[in-house]
Amino acid sequence: MASEHHIGHRFVEVKHEYETKKEIIKKDQVELGNSISPKYEEIAFELEHQLANLDEGYEKLTTDISKQGEEWHREIDIVINKMKTEINEIKLEHESILKKHLNEIKQMQSLIKETLIVLGELEKSTEISTAIEYISKIKTFSKLPPRVNVLLPTFIPKPIDHEHIYNFFGQIIPLRYAIQEYVLSITQPKTSVKExxxxxxxxxxxxxxxxxxxxxxxxxxxxxxxxxxxxxxxxxxxxxxxxxxxxxxxxxxxxxxxxxxxxxxxxxxxxxxxxxxxxxxxxxxxxxxxxxxxxxxxxxxxxxxxxxxxxxxxxxxxxxxxxxxxxxxxxxxxxxxxxxxxxxxxxxxxxxxxxxxxxxxxxxxxxxxxxxxxxxxxxxxxxxxxxxxxxxxxxxxxxxxxxxxxxxxxxxxxxxxxxxxxxxxxxxxxxxxxxxxxxxxxxxxxxxxxxxxxxxxxxxxxxxxxx
The missing domain is CATH 2.120.10.30 (TolB, C-terminal domain)
Incomplete structure (x- = not known):
């Protein structure tokens, strides 16, 4: 204070400075205790509540996905059984076609056997009239029946498109979050309005x-x-x-x-x-x-x-x-x-x-x-x-x-x-x-x-x- 370098400087009385600071301390104590600290407690409580319910929420999500999987399995089983039934019906039709043609062949075989017996008897016979009346059936029997070749049905599996299966199975809405600013009672600067x-x-x-x-x-x-x-x-x-x-x-x-x-x-x-x-x-x-x-x-x-x-x-x-x-x-x-x-x-x-x-x-x-x-x-x-x-x-x-x-x-x-x-x-x-x-x-x-x-x-x- 006695130094010539500080001549003209304004000095603040220590007591006044002390009292001013004490007022600020008192005000800060009230602000922290009554406004800011409770707000932090509120935010912490909300976060703790969210964390406490986290497992339950995700368990529900996985349960919903499992239920959807069960639905899909049931639907796939229905499709498989329907196809198996369709295959059995085709098999019966296939069997019917083959049996029909086999019966026709066996009838012709029976006729050929009967004809061979008749020819054997005619060959041994000395009756002139019977031999003269004989009419050859070689032309009839020489016309062979068509070959029947019924092809088995074919199952053509569609390629598995994993991306489309994922999309059709359901949709997981991605994690979303919003950060909400907490505004305390502090005077905010006014922004200019352009009408x-x-x-x-x-x-x-x-x-x-x-x-x-x-x-x-x-x-x-x-x-x-x-x-x-x-x-x-x-x-x-x-x-x-x-x-x-x-x-x-x-x-x-x-x-x-x-x-x-x-x-x-x-x-x-x-x-x-x-x-x-x-x-x-x-x-x-x-x-x-x-x-x-x-x-x-x-x-x-x-x-x-x-x-x-x-x-x-x-x-x-x-x-x-x-x-x-x-x-x-x-x-x-x-x-x-x-x-x-x-x-x-x-x-x-x-x-x-x-x-x-x-x-x-x-x-x-x-x-x-x-x-x-x-x-x-x-x-x-x-x-x-x-x-x-x-x-x-x-x-x-x-x-x-x-x-x-x-x-x-x-x-x-x-x-x-x-x-x-x-x-x-x-x-x-x-x-x-x-x-x-x-x-x-x-x-x-x-x-x-x-x-x-x-x-x-x-x-x-x-x-x-x-x-």
């Missing part, structure tokens, strides 16, 4: 040259890439200048495109059942499927890849999460084991919301299906009653913005539906001369890019206010 415009504005219309335009993906607020009825993927700037063209190896057209956090391109090739990655002008195979066909895809906030796909026979659809080339999660059934998505080959555009919900536009089902990060169904949106939108709701393209709002294309009614993150309808975008809206994306400034499929144009639309 919707009363009347959305058409900012720009960019001609892409595709006769049919399917997908658009933003690299930033100035550059976007597109795919359509062509094997080429094109990059444009907002002024409509063609910046780059990627000639894919695909024989028809890339189904869907996406851009990852590094700006690298990903696209689906349904002809070869692959997802490809274009990095530094080099195209590499990222994912190859066997009995599933990839359709649409998106990159998540954590860098994972979500891919919608359908089975070879177009009866099942699912969403699969990949980290790189590794399958991480499959989303296909709800908690009752029923399919979440319609089973068909229609495109199912997909996106992730900022709360990590997974949103799928299911055209055939006429619904937007939203599941949480664990794959559990939260809600489905089937359209909004309107006197001006008379055609059935058939969603196609889908995107989300910084506010957690969901935008989906309704090409039949020439508009875009805007929903909040809980699936509540907010408004339409129906005033920007949209003819056949399909693929959608939103840039970092919440500008909407729409593929107008029929005329091959990308439309940039401003639909929310600036902060």
């Amino acid at each position: 919707l415009l009363d009347k959305p504005e058409l900012v720009a219309t960019i001609q892409t040259g595709y006769c049919n335009l399917y997908s658009v993906s933003c690299l930033n607020e100035e550059i976007f890439c597109t795919s359509g009825l062509s094997s080429n993927i094109k990059y444009f700037n907002i002024n409509g200048n063609l910046l780059r063209t990627i000639i894919t190896k695909f024989w028809g057209r890339p189904i869907d495109i996406a851009v990852d956090g590094d700006g690298d391109l990903l696209y689906c090739d349904w002809g070869t059942k692959t997802v490809l990655n274009v990095k530094n002008e080099q195209t590499e195979e990222l994912i190859r499927l066997q009995v599933w066909i990839p359709v649409n895809l998106c990159v998540t906030s954590t860098g994972d890849l979500l891919v919608t796909m359908y089975s070879d026979d177009a009866t099942q659809s699912k969403v699969v999460r990949y980290t790189g080339s590794n399958k991480k999660q499959t989303i296909q059934f709800d908690d009752e084991g029923k399919p979440l998505y319609s089973g068909n080959s229609f495109m199912k555009y997909i996106t992730e919301n900022r709360n990590h919900d997974i949103c799928v536009a299911d055209y055939k089902a006429g619904a937007v299906m939203v599941v949480n990060e664990a794959g559990q169904l939260i809600w489905r949106y089937t359209g909004h009653l309107s006197t001006t939108k008379s055609k059935p709701f058939k969603p196609q393209g889908i995107a989300t913005d910084s506010q957690g709002r969901i935008l989906t294309a309704d090409s039949h009614n020439h508009c875009i539906h805007i929903l909040d993150q809980d699936g509540q309808f907010l408004s339409y975008i129906d005033n920007c001369d949209l003819i056949d809206p399909l693929g959608l994306c939103v840039d970092i400034n919440d500008n909407l890019f729409v593929c107008d499929c029929a005329n091959g144009n990308v439309k940039k639309i401003k639909y929310s206010q600036d902060i």
Whole structure:
């Protein structure tokens, strides 16, 4: 305190500092004892309860599988017995055919024996009239009966397709879990809200040259890439200048495109059942499927890849999460084991919301299906009653913005539906001369890019206010 180096410094009285700290200690003691510690006890109790019921739950699962196995064994035994009965019936028919022909042969043999006796008597006889009246039967007996060769029936066992047996036997819904954040009574910072415009504005219309335009993906607020009825993927700037063209190896057209956090391109090739990655002008195979066909895809906030796909026979659809080339999660059934998505080959555009919900536009089902990060169904949106939108709701393209709002294309009614993150309808975008809206994306400034499929144009639309 006496040092000249500290002249002018403000000193805090030790007693005041001590009393302040004591207040903090008292407050922390109350907070820990009354709020935080009981919450930890609650969480621990829930986990202990889950662990205590773990064995019972898994025993039920194995019992259900065993019951299904018993059902299958019974059905297989029924099939086997039915086939054995069928074989016995065929055997009786086979036996009947052979006996019939054998009886005919024995009758002829009996006639031949009788004829031989008569001929022996005639040969010894000296009666002229009897010998003269004799008529030869050699011609009749020389016409031998046909050879009968009845082939045994054949059992042709079908090859055992282990994968199909596994799929037909039943479905194990993969382990799912959700991490729910516990929020204590701490003041949360307010986020800026960008309100919707009363009347959305058409900012720009960019001609892409595709006769049919399917997908658009933003690299930033100035550059976007597109795919359509062509094997080429094109990059444009907002002024409509063609910046780059990627000639894919695909024989028809890339189904869907996406851009990852590094700006690298990903696209689906349904002809070869692959997802490809274009990095530094080099195209590499990222994912190859066997009995599933990839359709649409998106990159998540954590860098994972979500891919919608359908089975070879177009009866099942699912969403699969990949980290790189590794399958991480499959989303296909709800908690009752029923399919979440319609089973068909229609495109199912997909996106992730900022709360990590997974949103799928299911055209055939006429619904937007939203599941949480664990794959559990939260809600489905089937359209909004309107006197001006008379055609059935058939969603196609889908995107989300910084506010957690969901935008989906309704090409039949020439508009875009805007929903909040809980699936509540907010408004339409129906005033920007949209003819056949399909693929959608939103840039970092919440500008909407729409593929107008029929005329091959990308439309940039401003639909929310600036902060």
